[in-house]
Each structure stands twice: as structure tokens, then as C-alpha cells.
Amino acid sequence: MTDLLVLHTLRCLGFTDLQRVADTAGLTPSDAESRLIDLAVGGLVTRTSGAFGGWGLTAAGKTADARLVAEELDAAGSRAAVTTAYEAFMILNPELMDLCTAWHMRPVDGVAEVNDHTDPAYDARVLARFVDLDRRASDVCSALSATLPRFGRYRGRLTAALDLAKAGKLEHLADTTTSYHNVWFQLHEDLLVTLGIPR
Amino acid sequence: MTHLHVLAPSTPADAGILGGKGAGLVTLMRLGLPVPAGFAVSPAACRKFLEDGRLPDGLTTSLDDAMRDLEAATGRPLPVSVRSGAAVSMPGMMTTVLDVRGPLGEAVETVFASWDSPRAVSYRELHGIPHNLGTAVIVQAMVYGDRDEHSGSGVAFSRDPGTGVKGPYGDVLFGHRGDDVVSGRVATRPLGELADREPVVWAALLDGLDRVERHHRDVCHVEFTYESGRLWFLQVRPGGLAGRAAVRAAVDLADEGLIDRATAVRRVSAGQLRAARTPRIRVGTAVLTRGVGASPGVASGRIALTADRAVRMAAEGPVILVRPHTSPLDMHGLAAAAGIVTTVGGPTSHAAVVARSLGRPAVVGAAALTVDAVAGCVHVPGGTLAEGSVLTIDGAGGDVVAGPAETTTADTDPHLSRLLTWADPGTR
Numbered sequence: 001m002t003d004l005l006v007l008h009t010l011r012c013l014g015f016t017d018l019q020r021v022a023d024t025a026g027l028t029p030s031d032a033e034s035r036l037i038d039l040a041v042g043g044l045v046t047r048t049s050g051a052f053g054g055w056g057l058t059a060a061g062k063t064a065d066a067r068l069v070a071e072e073l074d075a076a077g078s079r080a081a082v083t084t085a086y087e088a089f090m091i092l093n094p095e096l097m098d099l100c101t102a103w104h105m106r107p108v109d110g111v112a113e114v115n116d117h118t119d120p121a122y123d124a125r126v127l128a129r130f131v132d133l134d135r136r137a138s139d140v141c142s143a144l145s146a147t148l149p150r151f152g153r154y155r156g157r158l159t160a161a162l163d164l165a166k167a168g169k170l171e172h173l174a175d176t177t178t179s180y181h182n183v184w185f186q187l188h189e190d191l192l193v194t195l196g197i198p199r
Numbered sequence: 200m201t202h203l204h205v206l207a208p209s210t211p212a213d214a215g216i217l218g219g220k221g222a223g224l225v226t227l228m229r230l231g232l233p234v235p236a237g238f239a240v241s242p243a244a245c246r247k248f249l250e251d252g253r254l255p256d257g258l259t260t261s262l263d264d265a266m267r268d269l270e271a272a273t274g275r276p277l278p279v280s281v282r283s284g285a286a287v288s289m290p291g292m293m294t295t296v297l298d299v300r301g302p303l304g305e306a307v308e309t310v311f312a313s314w315d316s317p318r319a320v321s322y323r324e325l326h327g328i329p330h331n332l333g334t335a336v337i338v339q340a341m342v343y344g345d346r347d348e349h350s351g352s353g354v355a356f357s358r359d360p361g362t363g364v365k366g367p368y369g370d371v372l373f374g375h376r377g378d379d380v381v382s383g384r385v386a387t388r389p390l391g392e393l394a395d396r397e398p399v400v401w402a403a404l405l406d407g408l409d410r411v412e413r414h415h416r417d418v419c420h421v422e423f424t425y426e427s428g429r430l431w432f433l434q435v436r437p438g439g440l441a442g443r444a445a446v447r448a449a450v451d452l453a454d455e456g457l458i459d460r461a462t463a464v465r466r467v468s469a470g471q472l473r474a475a476r477t478p479r480i481r482v483g484t485a486v487l488t489r490g491v492g493a494s495p496g497v498a499s500g501r502i503a504l505t506a507d508r509a510v511r512m513a514a515e516g517p518v519i520l521v522r523p524h525t526s527p528l529d530m531h532g533l534a535a536a537a538g539i540v541t542t543v544g545g546p547t548s549h550a551a552v553v554a555r556s557l558g559r560p561a562v563v564g565a566a567a568l569t570v571d572a573v574a575g576c577v578h579v580p581g582g583t584l585a586e587g588s589v590l591t592i593d594g595a596g597g598d599v600v601a602g603p604a605e606t607t608t609a610d611t612d613p614h615l616s617r618l619l620t621w622a623d624p625g626t627r
Contacts, residue, residue: 199524
């Protein structure tokens with residue numbers, strides 16, 4: 001039987017290293033690696049070597065993941081609830097993108113310039129808006145994990161990123177691989193894959 | 200007090216009462232330029248609505264009266280547009296209601312309520328705009344850019360916002376309404392195509408751009424719609440240029456005698472001078488196309504059409520990743536690339552956000568390019584570039600150039616040098 005946990009985690013991460021697959025799936029690196037190798041033997045994932053190398057899905061892996069996730073969705077009777085949550089998510093999505101842009105680019109004299117992060121008051125305002133958005137995103141996360149428990153991991157990962165940012169490590173808003181933006185984008189990808197919506 | 204103000208040349212162009220859009224429309228009317236008939240609902244009415252949760256007493260009746268007057272003035276029953284227009288520009292953050300007939304109360308409430316939408320609140324927080332201003336509402340007779348083959352919509356700058364060079368620059372959508380231009384749902388065409396297709400509209404547009412620029416003594420941009428061959432202006436704003444382009448425009452305006460040198464120096468803020476230090480592709484370089492500059496800087500490299508190819512090719516030298524759009528599936532390619540081009544998507548797209556987080560130059564929305572990953576090439580205006588051929592991109596101006604390109608830095612920019620001379624009395 002196909003290891004959907006690891007396959008689908010990698011599908012939503014995209015292309016990444018072993019450590020991130022393990023962290024995201026909540027597995028030890030050795031367990032994750034063993035499962036990835038099994039999937040690779042089945043032709044569903046592949047490993048690229050080199051400086052920018054890592055694990056990724058093959059075309060067959062993407063097809064298999066789409067089929068298995070759709071089956072899981074229908075078996076749980078969750079299609080309607082996930083669709084509703086996706087619609088709510090898409091209302092919040094432009095806001096998140098606005099905030100990521102505000103984090104990197106700052107309006108000065110009405111002109112957007114690269115935010116050099118020398119004004120803590122501005123960065124604090126951006127963080128406050130992330131916190132406000134997150135409060136509203138919580139409703140979407142709750143609805144998703146209520147209908148399909150695997151979505152519950154996103155709530156924890158978003159909270160972890162935001163907590164780090166609140167503790168002063170502001171790069172966790174949109175500049176790291178585990179940033180709020182990156183987790184958000186993986187949730188977006190997951191919703192699209194789960195519902196079979198092309199990007 | 201009344202909350203309604205007819206848009207007319209005699210109405211004071213006061214942004215506190217008419218909103219920024221309304222004040223601009225009155226200015227256009229005074230300059231003798233065509234503006235659809237209409238009226239403004241003052242921001243004071245919005246503030247009252249936000250306090251009480253309902254429109255001020257008597258406003259509904261006043262709206263009915265104003266609609267009757269509008270219909271009498273234009274001689275026909277009207278669908279109207281109902282748009283926001285705060286004293287300070289908040290582009291795209293509030294709701295617009297198009298094609299409204301009959302009682303306007305609900306549409307006005309919708310626009311007022313959108314002042315407090317989360318996106319609008321964020322925008323004000325981050326731009327330092329007070330939350331208690333409220334927005335005006337502008338009600339105007341609808342004009343239809345999708346009326347017939349001689350209709351369309353667009354935006355136009357009086358000078359190129361990428362370089363500051365004098366001359367009309369912008370986008371046009373033939374046979375579409377203005378909301379399609381703003382939404383990015385439909386690919387726009389370069390503004391210059393209007394010249395051949397609708398010479399009368401083109402001449403009227405150039406005349407209008409000239410008049411607003413002389414009035415404001417600054418670069419201006421306008422939104423316009425033409426309906427059955429007749430041009431209408433829907434908005435005007437001065438300014439909006441950044442970095443090197445703002446410097447060039449200020450210096451040229453001084454040379455043209457529209458402003459003095461001291462004004463030119465004042466126009467260019469410290470922040471714009473900082474932005475002007477970003478390297479740029481030299482003005483005058485032949486460009487393949489221009490998208491939206493999403494992360495400043497210039498990058499040259501060989502074209503890679505997939506993230507996997509970018510990773511492999513990066514081992515041998517710099518790579519420009521060219522994709523329709525990007526997703527987390529492309530992260531390794533984004534990390535490996537020296538620069539990023541997407542053909543769809545705007546300045547808040549995934550590619551733009553990731554490029555900025557990596558500090559890589561990026562151009563997004565380069566709609567004139569088509570990626571054919573199967574054939575291994577990019578279709579460009581007038582030809583095809585194979586994967587592996589060299590491309591140069593300018594993430595400030597949005598330019599995409601075939602082959603390597605000469606760049607200019609702050610030290611070699613003649614306009615910047617002149618402005619700095621004007622700014623320093625010791626060398627004058």
C-alpha cells in the first residue's frame with residue numbers, strides 16, 4: 001500500500017531535502033528516508049543529487065497522489081466541507097500576499113522600495129497584521145482539520161512560524177523554508193491538489 | 200449639510216470633500232477634458248455610516264434626487280458606476296459596483312463598508328493612513344469599453360514609468376471594460392497600438408496627457424475608456440514614478456521649464472535616491488518585452504524552462520528561470536536561478552514574493568512571452584528563444600532583453616549626476 005503521508009507531504013512541499021520531509025510529516029529522518037526509498041522503488045518519487053538537489057515526485061507520483069487524495073476525500077465525505085474551507089481560504093489569500101509584499105517592499109513617499117528592516121515600528125505593524133490575519137485563518141484551519149485530520153498539521157506549523165516571528169525572529173514571516181508564507185503556500189497547494197483544481 | 204456634490208468645473212477640487220478621485224475628475228473637467236457626468240458622496244457620509252451602521256438620514260432620498268438630475272442632464276435613464284475614492288489613494292483595496300440602475304443606497308453602503316475590509320485596514324496600517332478618514336463615493340454615468348469594436352479601456356502615463364522618458368506609456372485592452380485591465384484577467388496590449396487602431400482617440404488621449412502634465416507640472420497617469428470612438432477620462436493622478444525614472448522625469452521637467460531646479464531636487468526623495476542606486480539596463484537597449492518589475496536588480500543568464508533544468512544548468516553558470524508562474528514545486532529552481540521571469544501573475548504572486556525573499560531580480564507578468572517547455576523554447580514577439588540562450592532581466596523596470604545587456608549604475612547615470620549637482624550649491 002502506498003505511503004500517502006510521505007508521498008502527499010512531499011507533493012505539497014514540492015522539492016526538498018530529507019530533513020524537511022521528516023519535520024513536516026512528523027517522522028524521524030531515518031524513518032522518512034526509508035519510506036522515501038520505498039516510494040522511489042515504486043517509481044513515485046526520485047532523488048536528484050547536487051548543490052540544489054533533493055527529493056521530488058515523478059509524474060507517476062503526482063498522478064498517484066492526486067488519485068489517492070481524491071479517494072481519501074470522498075471516503076471521508078469531506079468534499080463539500082473542504083470546498084467551503086477553500087473558498088474561505090481564497091478570500092484570505094490576497095491579504096497574505098499583500099502582507100508578504102509589505103514585508104519585502106516598503107512604501108516610502110508613495111513608492112515601493114526594498115524594506116531594509118531598519119524601522120522596527122514598520123516591521124512591527126506588518127507583524128501585527130499577520131497576527132490579525134492568522135486569527136481569521138484559524139477558522140479555516142479548524143474547519144479543515146475537523147473534516148480531514150491530516151490538515152491539522154498546518155495549524156501547528158503556522159503557529160510555530162508566527163510564534164518565532166513574535167519572539168523577534170521576523171524572518172519567519174516570509175524569508176525561511178518554514179516561514180508563515182511557505183506553510184501558507186503549502187496549504188494552498190494542498191487544497192488545490194485535494195480538490196483536483198489546477199493551479 | 201448635504202453630502203452630495205455634483206462633479207462640475209465650478210465645484211471646488213477639494214479631496215477632503217470629493218475624495219482624491221473626485222477632485223481629479225473636477226480638475227480634468229476644468230482642463231476641458233471629457234469626463235462622464237456624475238456626483239460625489241462625501242467621506243463625511245462614510246464616517247457617519249461607519250459610526251451608525253446605516254446611511255445618514257435623508258441620504259437615500261438625496262441619492263434618488265441626484266440620480267434624477269443626472270438622468271435629466273444626460274437625457275436618458277442611466278446605469279451608473281459606483282466607485283470608492285478616498286482622499287489618499289488606496290488602489291484596488293475597496294469595492295467598486297458597476298452597472299447599477301435604480302436606488303443607489305445599497306451600492307453606496309457596499310463601497311462605504313469596504314473601507315473597513317481587512318485588506319483596506321492592512322493597507323492603511325502599512326502606509327500610515329488614518330483609519331478615521333472614510334472614503335468618498337463617486338457615482339458616474341457608465342461608459343462601456345466593451346460596447347463595440349471601437350471601444351476599449353486602458354491606463355496611460357505621460358512618461359515611461361520604467362525609465363522616465365517623455366512620451367505616452369501604458370496598457371490598453373481593446374473591446375474590454377476598465378475593470379478587466381485592473382484585474383489582470385485579460386492580457387493587455389501596449390498603449391501605442393491604439394495610435395493605428397483609433398487615431399482620433401489617440402490624438403485626444405495625447406492632448407489630455409499633455410494638459411494634465413502641464414497643469415500638475417508633474418508626470419501624470421490616467422485611466423480611460425473609449426466608447427464607440429469617443430474618449431472618456433475616469434481618473435488622473437500625478438507622480439507614481441520610482442528611482443531612476445523619477446530622477447529622469449524631474450530633470451527633464453526642469454529642462455523643459457515646467458519646474459525650476461530647486462523643485463526638481465525637492466521632488467526626488469531620499470528614498471528615491473536610494474532606489475536610484477539599483478543597477479538598471481541602459482536606457483535605449485532594445486527590449487523583447489516589459490513585464491512588471493517585482494524584485495529590483497539586473498540579472499543575465501541562460502534560459503531554463505523548468506525548475507529541474509535550472510538546477511542542472513546552474514552548475515555551469517547563471518540561469519534565468521522562465522515559467523508561466525511558480526509554485527512550491529519550483530522552489531529548487533527558484534533557489535538555483537540568478538533571476539526569475541513569469542509570464543502571468545502580478546507583484547504579489549508566489550514568484551515575486553520568493554524572489555524578493557531570496558534577493559533575486561524578478562520580472563512577473565511578461566505576458567508577451569509564451570513558455571513551451573515541451574519544445575524547449577520561449578516564444579517572444581517576432582521570434583523564438585531556445586532554452587539555454589542568454590536573457591537579461593531588469594527587476595526594477597521589468598525589462599526583458601535577449602542576450603547580455605549593458606547596465607548603468609548610479610555613477611554612470613547622467614540625469615542623476617545633474618540632479619546631484621543641482622542639489623549641492625557648492626558645485627553650482
